[in-house]
Amino acid sequence: MSTPEQAIVSLLSQFALSFDGAFLGVTLAYAAVRSIVKYTSSSSALRRLRSAPSVRVSDLRLLLNDDDSASSASSSSSASRTSDGESSSAGGMGEGKLVILRGVVEAKSNVDGSNGWKGLRGNNQGVLVSQESGDRAVIIQRTQTCIYNEWRGIFKWTYDLRAVFSRSLRQCGSTSVRTVPFVLIDGGPWPHADYVLVNLDGSTHMLPLATVFHQLQPVNASPYTFLQALFGHEYPVGVIDEERILPLGSEISAVGVCTYKTGVPEIRSCKDLPYFLIEKTKDEMLVDLALTMKRLYWSSIIIGSASLIVLGVSIVRNWNRWKQSRQQRQNQQLNQATIEQHGDETTEDEPVDVPDGQLCVICLMRRRRSAFVPCGHLVCCQRCALSVEREDAPKCPVCRQSIRNSVRIYDS
Known part of the structure; x- marks a missing residue:
């Protein structure tokens, strides 16, 4: 490393070990607390996923009807006990039920006609088509990422750490997403009678997209690029174009709350669950979440123990240093008093x-x-x-x- 890099690394290490490692201990303790919080949320999500029923699209309506009947019966019994005699509506359908739904992706425009599934195969309205592969999809995500290179230049004005921090603060790529309303259906022979509408509003979960196009295009050098390289600044060398889609006919699982909206079942995401649309089945999600919990559990124990050790050593050292400085001050005061007493x-x-x-x-x-x-x-x-x-x-x-x-x- 160059001299500026060594100076910054030395400054960061001294700052991390300041107060005999107290700052490092507090940082490790914060990381341990974050691991514990994530472990708690993952444990709650695992319990909810275990209790959630895993059903197909054709079985969802029967499940919701059973829950609606039970909720209506309980609401009726509650309404009969009220003194004013007011009736209460069934709250179960409004609140929804957490389910793990397995189905096949299909565009909503192909199923919301007056004749149900009539003309499903030939109707391409409301379906996105990939520009590169020609595949039909309901979600298309295009990403362009610019790759930068850095030459130190003859003046050596820049160094690696500055490039790392500056790159994290600026945008190096652009992403565009196009979606159309889509539903989940049951696979098998046509025609189908049941479907579930997928609501992506407010969802921040990752989508199970498949990459259909990935290409690196070099950027031609210009006189301005030469000046950038000469004075040690970053200059672009290539652009990565990537296209990812959610194709029609792919089988996925939807984890969320299912309710009725204008007579059509609809599923939406839960913010406190780590999954929404995923290719894994319920058993695979439970195994993956259990491994995540185990990793968070042991990492919290290891990081927490390390933070306690570092903080303990820091407290003991600073306590001894404080006692030593206090003893020195007392000795100086005693010496001064003795010298004044025996001044004659x-x-x-x-x-x-x-x-x-x-x-x-x-x-x-x-x-x-x-x-x-x-x-x-x-x-x-x-x-x-x-x-x-x-x-x-x-x-x-x-x-x-x-x-x-x-x-x-x-x-x-």
């Missing part, structure tokens, strides 16, 4: 005509007046001896033996 005794130790052999070995200014116990070395003045004595691990500056205190020596 140390005034006579001013460096006035003191031979070199009798100077303090620490300050080299005052006469040797204090002897250390138990080694007995007379090598320091009283002020420096008190300073050495107040240290956390006091040792004689000559023999490096641990000392307990010092004794003032007076001349006869």
Whole structure:
């Protein structure tokens, strides 16, 4: 890496390890909490999917009618117990029922005629056609992604980390989606009598689209491109064109709430469930969600344990550092108080005509007046001896033996 990259990496590492890793520990704890929240939501989704019935389109009307009858009976019994005698409508049909519906994709325009399924094969109105493959579909998504390259240039004004952050902040591609109303039907011989309308309004789930076109087109260089490369900026080198469709006749599963709308069953997505339209069956979705829960469970335990260790070490180190700084402040205050208390005794130790052999070995200014116990070395003045004595691990500056205190020596 270049010098700017090394400086930024060093700054980020120092910031992550600031306060003895407290910031890193808080970040890991936040990641662990996010994993726990996702694990809780996945667990709730798994329980709901297990209890949801998996039915075909032909069996859905019977299931909803049974639920409607049960809801109507309960509503009638509740209405009979009211004192004012007002009747209540069946709330089950308005609220809907969570189901896992398996069916075949078909355009709505082919089934909403006056004669039902009459003219289904020859009617192409309301059906999208892929421009590249010619396949009929109900959803067509086209994506154009621009690929950028970067040459450092002769001035080396840019580096990799800047390119990473800048690329994440700007749009490098465009996506266009076309949809037509579509339904799910049962496969098998024609004609069919039942279908379910798919409502995509408000859905943010991924769609089971199949790629039918994928091509990389190079971008011709221009004088402006040369200037971009010369001064170290990104320049385009190619464009990826991709087309994905949801074709007619594909068998998918719809996970959502099914209700009646103007006499037609309709299914819409649930925001608290990870699936809406998917190619997997109910058993495959349960297995996939169970694996996701297991991964989130162990990741939350590992990341949570790491965050506790890092935060524990950080707390212990900062606590010891705080105690050490407090002890140093107390020692300094004691030394200052002792020096002020014995100020009259140390005034006579001013460096006035003191031979070199009798100077303090620490300050080299005052006469040797204090002897250390138990080694007995007379090598320091009283002020420096008190300073050495107040240290956390006091040792004689000559023999490096641990000392307990010092004794003032007076001349006869």
